[in-house]
Amino acid sequence: MEVAIAVGWALALGLVGGLLTDVGDWYAGLRKPSWQPPDWLFGPAWTVILGLAAWAFVLAWRGTDESGKGLLLGLYAINGVFHLLWSPLFFKWKRPDWALVEVAFLWASVLALAIALRPMSVLASWLIVPYLVWVSFAAILNLAIVRRNGPFAPRRASL
Structure with missing residues (x-):
């Protein structure tokens, strides 16, 4: 069961996140820092990161009691929501x-x-570190893009 939950979570975040990421003309026209990785790297990076996070879920699930499993499900659900909100916003x-x-x-x-x-699994905790590092990097990249291009205004409806 825990493997199915973990794989489902990782696949859902990867697939939905990818569908919500439209790298079109608008994005291509943004001024980005020279240190931004190439666009092709983001898919493989997220695949590895979400795979590690799914593995962490399985290890933590197997290393905790029933009350810990509720916490684990809640934390992964909250993370999933925040993970999926970023792409449509950007x-x-x-x-x-x-x-x-x-x-x-x-x-x-x-x-x-x-x-x-x-407390559930030391290895599981360490398997989340690449996710934390990547999101930290993404936040710095996001800030650099805002500084180079902002302010951003809401789009107006055409009459």
Whole structure:
């Protein structure tokens, strides 16, 4: 059961996150820092990171009692919500400034996972570290994009 939950969570975040990421003309036209990784790297990076986080879920599930399992499910659900909010804010609604605010909540949810998983499985806690590092990097990249391009205004409806 725990493997199915973990794989389902990782696949849902990867697939839905990918569908919500529209790297089109608007994104191509943004001024980005020279140290930004190439676009092709983001998919493989997220695949590895979400795979490690899924593995962490399985280890933590197997290393805790029933009350810990509820906490684990709750933390992964909260993280999933924050994970899925970032892409539409940045790419669909073209609001990197709002995404920058939201990424703080995503980062906090990943940190909460790393801390809460430690008593359940030390290895599980360490498997979350790449996720925390990547989200930290993404937040810095997001900030650099906002500084180079902001302020962003809401799109107006055409009459």
